[in-house]
Amino acid sequence: MGDGVGAVFGALADPSRRYLVERLADLGAATPTELAGELPMTRQAVAKHLATLAHAGLVHGTREGRNTVYRPDPAPLRDATAWLDRVGAQWDERLAALARHVGRASS
Amino acid sequence: MGDGVGAVFGALADPSRRYLVERLADLGAATPTELAGELPMTRQAVAKHLATLAHAGLVHGTREGRNTVYRPDPAPLRDATAWLDRVGAQWDERLAALARHVGRASS
């Protein structure tokens, strides 16, 4: 996986991880075992997914007593959105340039 | 890779594929060999990446004579942005709910 935006897109490519992000965005905070209870997989698998999400900066886990609480971080989402917007704008700008060219040709 | 949004995120996870999307959004159309000339990999590798992007709906290839021309399609980008906005809104809404709760507790 690439760094920065690449890690975010890579993390969001897996449906289980997207579910975890949605669930954490809804709950605000949760432990791996809580989340594992809602998914058809082992706690360790969920922990790995959370580690991937943490590596992408989408969640952060802090140890509180004997259980670790994970909280979401929306900042990388904005980075990913920024990339999408940039490419979309690039596309639109090219379309506009094409329209200008066509308009000049037809005038 | 998952269908729909998952395929888009999975396709955008690879830096080479992001480069291809950006380049195609800039050029408007290009052939695999043209694109392969700008990347440190084989033409077939680029063709595979283009196939992945096409499977995600981000590009479409049409055969014109003896060369295949690939053109970008921005529609899946909007789907991905919609997912990011939805989760971001979920996060913001939870923050607002927390603020309401704190406000009520302090009143």
Next chain:
DNA sequence: ATATCGTGCAACCATGTGGTTGCCCTATGC
């Protein structure tokens, strides 16, 4: 008609990834 260029397809290889099980460590409850 023949050579050539651009593609597509298939096999193959190395590595990464999702998932499992097993073990150990640390913090809580009695």
Next chain:
DNA sequence: GCATAGGGCAACCACATGGTTGCACGATAT
């Protein structure tokens, strides 16, 4: 102190993925 619950770490397995090479096929140019 001792049992127990939650978590991290490591090994392991099956399979997907990124990349390569080789070859066959259709379209163009001479």
